[in-house]
Amino acid sequence: MNYRNFPMVPRVIFGRGSFNQLNDIIAPKRLSVNAPFIFLVDDIFKNNNWLSSRIPTSYDDRIIYISANEEPRTSQVDELVEDIILNTKERPSGIIGIGGGTILDLAKAVSIMITNKGEAKDYQGWDLVKNPAIYHVGIPTISGTGAEVSRTTVLTGPERKLGINSDYTPFDQVVLDSELTKDVPTEQWFYTGMDCYIHCIESLTGTYLNAFSQSYGDMALQLCEEIFLTDTLSSVDAQEKLMMASWHGGMSIAYSQVGVAHAMSYGLSYLLGTRHGIGNCIVFNHLEEFYPEGVKVFKAMKKKHNIVLPKGICANLSDREFDIMINISLSLEPLWENALGKNWKKIMTPKKLKELYQKM
Template identity: 60%
Template sequence: MKFRNFKMVDYVVYGRGSFDQLDEILAPRRKGDAPVIFFVDHYFEGKALVNRIPLRGKDKVIFVDVTYEPKTSYVDKLAAELKSEFGTVSGIIAIGGGSAMDLGKAVSLMMTNPGSSADYQGWDLVKLPGVYKAGIPTLSGTGAEVSRTTVLTGPTRKLGMNSDFTPFDQIVLDPALTANAPVNQRFYTGMDCYIHCIESLEGTYLNEFSKSYGEKALELCQYIFLEKDQWDEECDDKLMMASYAGGMSIAYSQVGVAHAVSYGLSFLLGTKHGIGNCIVMNHLEEYYPAGVEEFKRMVEKNKIDIPVGICKGLTDEQFDSMINVSLGMKPLWENALGKDWEKIMTREKLRALYERL
């Protein structure tokens, strides 16, 4: 048996107020007058957080548009603009939700690798390390801060740049940054973490490494979304650690049916990842009966509306497009259903599932 030699994030700082150490963290990473570029979720434009960013010299803040999940064309555009303006940069710091962090990782890689980011959608296609990159989540749940992938929508598929060069060099986990997250958004990203745990813990790739992290993350999610009656600082602290642990759990195993189906929705309809997972999870009793029942209790307790009927009126061609993207996620299906997954999840069965969403 061959065991995975798993690349982790090099440095992790955790704690309320740790964002204010950023200047000190970046100082040894600066190379001459090459600037540090801060990719900040456009949600924060005009907000106080921006004034706390430690700009030096030619450093630049770029408000990244995360209205839609990152596209390869947007990654290529950002990388080309930075190369044109600065030649090289000392590093890229991503501040925001999962999409902002995915952009930071992808552009870091495209500063040093030739061609288009679409060329690297897949497993272990990236050949060169990117420039220094750090991730600072302002939403908890995606696990993007520890992920070995950066999920991008390309011309023909939605697939990550999965490689040992993709993880951040540094993450800053400051729960105070998540304090004012919109209630629905916070729930959807929190459920991404919960669904990571269900898919990892019930998958065929399960091992004690992923199980240890997955069980802890699941316990934290259950406490936050079922036991707590009011959102407070403790919830922010615990959800940030659940996100980290959930991300570590799937990093050494895989996700499953909800993510594989959700990728099709995102590719065709632009459905955001967290809400897409929730829409799909609502209909997966056949695969995760206990998890779906508990998920529905979390939805009810937190008074969240999960959209229904989003695939109504789609053409055969559109359904085929989603099915092609979804079935392309082979490791996810194998983790969920085993090596014979293609006999279980036929195109017809997947079409019927999409029609119910």
């Protein structure tokens, strides 16, 4: 048996207000006065002095504000890398991502592409990256995606939506400051939190499950149920616990995989641009056949928080558009094998998948 030797995030700081220690953390990593830190920041914070004024820039450091309204694209990574290389005197000291899953994935991808030739699309897949990334730091401002801990960076490329899965992808440092999540709107909080919940359900019911994944998945699931089904938590406790649920949920898939909802939501995202969190929710809502207990609890959470999911998003698609979604989805073989076993192709036929998409 050949076991995978997975990397973890080597350094983590956790606690409310820990963002204020960012300068102490990164200063020793500065290579020279001409090697700037590049901060990739969700543009929702552009006019938010509470956060932006605390970003510790000096010398030639740059803040690049990025919209998280669309899923990250390989072409966007290439443009950022070109901009950074053309406008810095020396290779940057590091990339620091401050935002949700979109910004964190971009930060991971940019830090890889600064040291690897070609285009980001060339590295979509498993273990294709040859050279270590430059120093990179992840600071989530919303909890649930697990992007802060995972060894993948999910990107929409010209031909597919697929991560750069590599040992060089995980952050060198993560700052978990739950205070940064205090202003997240309710719907966004729910959709991103459900990304974590769905990670857990797919990991814990999958054929790849093992004791490592299960221990993290069980903890994340327990935290999600406490956060989304009870009324006993203060808002601060809920923010702290969701941050930990996200971390554990991300860890639970390090040694396993996600499943049907993620595979199908990649198809939606590629064709329709559906955001990852809401896409997972739209799909998961119709997956009783595969995750009966998980979907039942999900519907209870949805009802409790008065969440109304979009309907009919696939109503007017052509056969060709359905085929694009189906092909993208079915290309994610490890996800289907985890969900349905070695003979998954007999269970999830293109026809069956189309029928599921037509419900949405």
